[in-house]
Amino acid sequence: MEITISEMTPDELPEVMELEREVFSWPWSEEMFMDEMGRDYSFIFLARDEAGLLVGFICFWMLIDEMHILNLGIRKRYRRLKIASKLTLEALKFCYMRGARAATLEVREKNKAAIKLYKSLGFEEAGFRRNYYESPRDNAVIMWLYDMQWVLEKSP
């Protein structure tokens, strides 16, 4: 499937909220997305299919020489098509070009799909926060990618 990736603009917020509500049981609010768009170190990339349908997004921070992934979601019927991999690689490439040399994120310990995705992109489990998440309560796994260049060599 042909996927187009672009940076989110404020007029795309209603579509992003519809997707966010489909993907997460505790979705981000409109204000949270607006807050992220207002920070000069925060970026949201959107993935669309050939018909222009919004199928996924990633939100990340670019902080000096580190990238932090905050949120990533793919529409249910579009999963296992490497869209999350493409979005994450595009975001990693964007940050690497701006000086990032390592990337990190927190993920629910029970979210085996996301942990496997991040491992497939070179992230390693590097720490643990007990009862970090609410609703439902879960531990956080902290993951780091230390060799961004290696990942970018395999990016499209």
Ligand SMILES: CC(C)(COP(=O)(O)OP(=O)(O)OC[C@H]1O[C@@H](n2cnc3c(N)ncnc32)[C@H](O)[C@@H]1OP(=O)(O)O)[C@@H](O)C(=O)NCCC(=O)NCCS
């Ligand atoms: C996790 C998520 C983002 C993955 O998106 P995706 O586009 O389906 O992922 P990809 O197709 O790029 O998957 C790449 C690899 O990750 C692993 N993976 C992804 N989903 C998986 C699943 N449900 N079960 C097992 N492995 C999985 C596989 O190794 C996969 O490669 P393969 O399909 O060749 O086996 C998606 O399932 C999602 O939106 N989940 C709900 C929101 C969420 O958990 N976000 C992450 C918050 S940190």
